[in-house]
Amino acid sequence: MGALELRGVTKSFGSTEVIKGVDLSVKDGEFCVFVGPSGCGKSTLLRMIAGLEDATGGDILVDGKRMNDVAPAKRELAMVFQSYALYPHLTVRDNMGLALKQAGVAKSEIKVATDRAAAMLGLEPLMGRRPAELSGGQRQRVAIGRAIVRTPKLFLFDEPLSNLDAALRVATRIEIAKLHRELKATMVYVTHDQVEAMTLADRIVVLRAGRVEQVGSPMELYNDPANTFVAGFIGSPQMNFLDAASLGLPAGKVGIRPEHLTISRDQGEIPAEVSHVEKLGGETLVYARNPQHGLLTVRLFGEHDFEVSEKVHLTLQRERMFQFDPDGQRRR
Amino acid sequence: MASRKPVRWHIAVFLAPAVLVYTALMIIPLFGTLAQSLMNKDATGERVFVGLQNFARLFGDAIWSDAFWNALANNTWFFVIHMLVQNPIGIALAAILSTPKLRMAAFYRTAIFIPTILSFVIVGFVWKLILSPIWGIAPGMLDAVGLKFLFAPWLGREETALTTLALVSVWQFVGIPMMLIYAALLSIPDEVIEAAEMDGITGWSQFWKIKLPLILPSIGIISILTFVGNFNAFDLIYVAQGALAGPDFSTDILGTFLYRTFFGFQLQLGDPYMGSAIAGSMFGIILVGVCIYLFGIQTRLRRYQF
Numbered sequence: 001m002g003a004l005e006l007r008g009v010t011k012s013f014g015s016t017e018v019i020k021g022v023d024l025s026v027k028d029g030e031f032c033v034f035v036g037p038s039g040c041g042k043s044t045l046l047r048m049i050a051g052l053e054d055a056t057g058g059d060i061l062v063d064g065k066r067m068n069d070v071a072p073a074k075r076e077l078a079m080v081f082q083s084y085a086l087y088p089h090l091t092v093r094d095n096m097g098l099a100l101k102q103a104g105v106a107k108s109e110i111k112v113a114t115d116r117a118a119a120m121l122g123l124e125p126l127m128g129r130r131p132a133e134l135s136g137g138q139r140q141r142v143a144i145g146r147a148i149v150r151t152p153k154l155f156l157f158d159e160p161l162s163n164l165d166a167a168l169r170v171a172t173r174i175e176i177a178k179l180h181r182e183l184k185a186t187m188v189y190v191t192h193d194q195v196e197a198m199t200l201a202d203r204i205v206v207l208r209a210g211r212v213e214q215v216g217s218p219m220e221l222y223n224d225p226a227n228t229f230v231a232g233f234i235g236s237p238q239m240n241f242l243d244a245a246s247l248g249l250p251a252g253k254v255g256i257r258p259e260h261l262t263i264s265r266d267q268g269e270i271p272a273e274v275s276h277v278e279k280l281g282g283e284t285l286v287y288a289r290n291p292q293h294g295l296l297t298v299r300l301f302g303e304h305d306f307e308v309s310e311k312v313h314l315t316l317q318r319e320r321m322f323q324f325d326p327d328g329q330r331r332r
Numbered sequence: 333m334a335s336r337k338p339v340r341w342h343i344a345v346f347l348a349p350a351v352l353v354y355t356a357l358m359i360i361p362l363f364g365t366l367a368q369s370l371m372n373k374d375a376t377g378e379r380v381f382v383g384l385q386n387f388a389r390l391f392g393d394a395i396w397s398d399a400f401w402n403a404l405a406n407n408t409w410f411f412v413i414h415m416l417v418q419n420p421i422g423i424a425l426a427a428i429l430s431t432p433k434l435r436m437a438a439f440y441r442t443a444i445f446i447p448t449i450l451s452f453v454i455v456g457f458v459w460k461l462i463l464s465p466i467w468g469i470a471p472g473m474l475d476a477v478g479l480k481f482l483f484a485p486w487l488g489r490e491e492t493a494l495t496t497l498a499l500v501s502v503w504q505f506v507g508i509p510m511m512l513i514y515a516a517l518l519s520i521p522d523e524v525i526e527a528a529e530m531d532g533i534t535g536w537s538q539f540w541k542i543k544l545p546l547i548l549p550s551i552g553i554i555s556i557l558t559f560v561g562n563f564n565a566f567d568l569i570y571v572a573q574g575a576l577a578g579p580d581f582s583t584d585i586l587g588t589f590l591y592r593t594f595f596g597f598q599l600q601l602g603d604p605y606m607g608s609a610i611a612g613s614m615f616g617i618i619l620v621g622v623c624i625y626l627f628g629i630q631t632r633l634r635r636y637q638f
Contacts, residue, residue: 050530051529051530052526052529052530071529071534072529072530073529073530073531073532073533073534074532077530078530079526079527079530081523081526081527082523083521083523085521085523085524085526085527086524086527087524087527087528087542088524088546089545089546098531098533098541099530099531099532099533102531102532102533102537102541103532146527146531150531
């Protein structure tokens, strides 16, 4: 119904290669998230799948059919844009129905389809309004509704939540997850926010500089990162990296997540001085400095009182530690 | 709070230069002309108030009213040609220019806009030369492509002179609607166009269904600018056909009619009072047109925020 496959896909703008050969297969009904820092090529990759950019090399297949030379509209995909990209002159109903109208679908059928999408997204009272009369969150829901109406094989989301405020972002995130369960459709979602990636994805594709760094379920990436980049990108606050040699291990780096460091006032492996404390109620983040390892983050559950410039000792939970070779690759 | 608002002198100071210049050059002459249209000379040559007598003569006396209606009809045709030819071509050129595949877009844009910055005198004279049946290059060029039979002394014929001049004016000014629409098209966000591509709305239907509705406010502005410009036009006709707007007044528009009446031409003596009445009528026509646009059309055109 909606399996996506990329084979050696590359993209160059002039002499700059932005996508350096991506192989990926997304199963039917899967929620796949492309995540990476800005400039890593994730949006470009999505736009290539959509057909808004031509691939320089490689094959893009949907349901086994090569789509490289097929016009965007004929690929049976729907895209939700970061800026919503609604048609300002049309009402919510017409925005959602325009693609069907263009395809020559009967009016009564369009009405059924738009009503169904509106009901899913709670847009019924807004059907007669124009985009200018809607809030940001409502506009994004209309944009999603416009995609649903077309019953595409594949939904593409290009950072759909980044123009929303924090509270709305969480609410819309939950709504998208719910929608995915209801529609059972294949979705490809681009974001730079690893929390969105972790909470939504069945599978995450971590991209850096036009290459896939690792593909896996959120917990695979969290528990089994392939290299320092993925280890540092997934998880918040960021993983701590320590010099391996000084811990008596083979040369390279040692990664330990903030929640896997223990802190004590009297004893431990690594002496450090508290440089900052963040109390979030449910958890406390302690930033402690060691002259050799630099600033280390410790995540404690509940409320803890540590004073700035207090002397503390940190201990690594050895079994939770990741070892990386000098090139940043995981030592297994 | 008990503190009084300070007098904001700076507002008056900053407004003063513009208000003074505008008043001296526009407001006072306008009201002077309107006042003069209600005056005339009596037997002794004194200036006296005559009420609407000048207007009664302009519309009631066949010698005046025939010329007036002729000029108004010609002027309306002049405007119609601009609306039907200049603005659609301007929109089409803008649409072509805004396609990303077009090479040398900047060159075409400049080339099409250049006639706009030329003087009327040059444009009128150049076209008179081009179209001249005796030493013009138009007959020769048509001959070169085997279409000589199409040539006629367009500027010399009553049936074609006005249309020809209107088309010359279109040639000169087509750059203005092109530029305004081009700017409006560029302001449509790329993502909206991409969303349309995804929805299968491409090519012409994209233009009709997405772009055109979004540039309608600019088309409205262009229409009213064309209206005001055409009903104030004078120079091109004067340069090409003289103040008599020949042949046989077939190219006479309100501007040339006003000029002849006010300042006199050849055997006709100038009559500032009747001239003012014509100027007042032109002011009224344009005022009505602009009001129809402002209150009847512009309020219905939505400006879209993206």
